[in-house]
Amino acid sequence: THFGYREVPKQEKAKHVGQVFSSVASRYDLMNDLMSMGIHRLWKRFTIELSSVRPGHRILDIAGGTGDLTMQFADRVGTEGEVVLADINQEMLEVGRDRLIDRGYAGRVDYVQANAECLPFPDNYFNAVSIAFGLRNVTDQNLALREMTRVLKPGGKLLILEFSKPVNPLLNKAYDTYSFTALPLMGRLVAGDSESYQYLAESIRMHPDQETLKGMMEEAGLVQCKYHNMTGGIVALHAGIKP
Ligand code: SAM
Numbered sequence: 001t002h003f004g005y006r007e008v009p010k011q012e013k014a015k016h017v018g019q020v021f022s023s024v025a026s027r028y029d030l031m032n033d034l035m036s037m038g039i040h041r042l043w044k045r046f047t048i049e050l051s052s053v054r055p056g057h058r059i060l061d062i063a064g065g066t067g068d069l070t071m072q073f074a075d076r077v078g079t080e081g082e083v084v085l086a087d088i089n090q091e092m093l094e095v096g097r098d099r100l101i102d103r104g105y106a107g108r109v110d111y112v113q114a115n116a117e118c119l120p121f122p123d124n125y126f127n128a129v130s131i132a133f134g135l136r137n138v139t140d141q142n143l144a145l146r147e148m149t150r151v152l153k154p155g156g157k158l159l160i161l162e163f164s165k166p167v168n169p170l171l172n173k174a175y176d177t178y179s180f181t182a183l184p185l186m187g188r189l190v191a192g193d194s195e196s197y198q199y200l201a202e203s204i205r206m207h208p209d210q211e212t213l214k215g216m217m218e219e220a221g222l223v224q225c226k227y228h229n230m231t232g233g234i235v236a237l238h239a240g241i242k243p
Contacts, residue, residue, distance in 0.1 A: 014115075017137045018089060020196045021065075025091035027191040028066055029099075034186055035197075041068075043235050044132065047161045048072045050228070050239060056080040057127040060151065062116045063087055063134020067096040067109070069161075073130070074108045084126075086112040086119075116144040121151045128152075132161040136207045145220035152242040158222060164229070164236035165209040171232050179204055210236050 024031065032040050047069060053059060055078035061070045064085040074083045085100070087093045090113060097111050114120050116131065116138050129148045138144045148158050166172040179201035187197025208216065210227050213236075217225045222240030229236050 013139045014088075016199070017139075020199050021089040021137075022091045023193050024187075024191055024196050025089070025095045028092070028095065031186070031191055031197075034190060035183060039231060040133075043161060043230050043237070044068050044072070046228070046230065047130065047132065047159055047237055048076070050237060051076075051128050051130065051157065051159055053077060053128055058082040058084075058125060060084045060086060060119075060121065060126045060129045060148075062114070062119070062129060062131050062148065063137065064130075064132075065089075065092045065096055065134075067100050067105075069130050069132050070096070070109055071100060071103065071105060073128075074105055082110070083108065084110045084112055084121075086114040086116075088113065088115045117147060119147045119151050123150055124153045125151050126153060126156055128157045128159065130159040130161070132159075133163070135160055135162050135213075136203045141208075142216060142220065145216055145222075149220045149222055149242055154242055156242050158217070158238075158240050158242070160213065160217075160238040162213070162236065162238070163204040163207055164213070164227075164233055167229060167233040171234075175234060176205065210238075213238055 053073055053076045057077045058081065059073045059077060061073060064070050064087050067085050070083055070085040077083055085096055093111055093113055100109055117140050129152055135141055135144065152158060166175050183197040183201050184194040188194035214225045214227055217238060217240045223243045225240035227236045227238040
């Protein structure tokens, strides 16, 4: 690829997140299907629908991991377009690259190891930037939002798919219980690692709610910011435009 990796100082959270994803990389897709009962596929499909990505577009899927969104973007941009799968974690990136090659995407996607807080891309480059279940893991989320905005072209769209706050208090309670019991248990049984899934539950609980994240996007300079709750607000898709 023609993009290089810029080194940034590692902080405590970054180190921990690194260990979590290195540990779960090989079981990541299976765990996603189990924990969300397959529903993450619908959340991702909706994200693609809302992206308004067209043939010839340049797309960055940051924190792209095993490439679920990346593949669908590659299908949309055609041969004239450009899709970059970027992730901070080498193991996740390798699992993603192997998987995309197996599925016939060889030569259609660029792979870049990069931190969302410090993107190795020029200003005003991409028609759309997506970050799916990634922002939660980033140490300085405001910085990442500014970086993602910087690399967007004017008129380009930022899409953030992330766990959010269930709108119904009862669902919120049930979901919290599920997160802190079922997730670590499944993590232990399937991936042999309950701690990583304990981290997942904690990071979901800590993540900014719908309105807070929308405000952060506006603060980063995006306009027309809005969100769509999915599955009762367990997940929200936020979108904003670079003016
Ligand atoms: N987007 C994929 C999906 O939806 O299935 C993967 C999501 S996975 C839960 C989160 C990913 O974020 C991991 O692959 C992790 O390595 C990556 N990540 C964590 N912190 C990051 C950062 N600061 N910059 C870029 N990627 C990061």
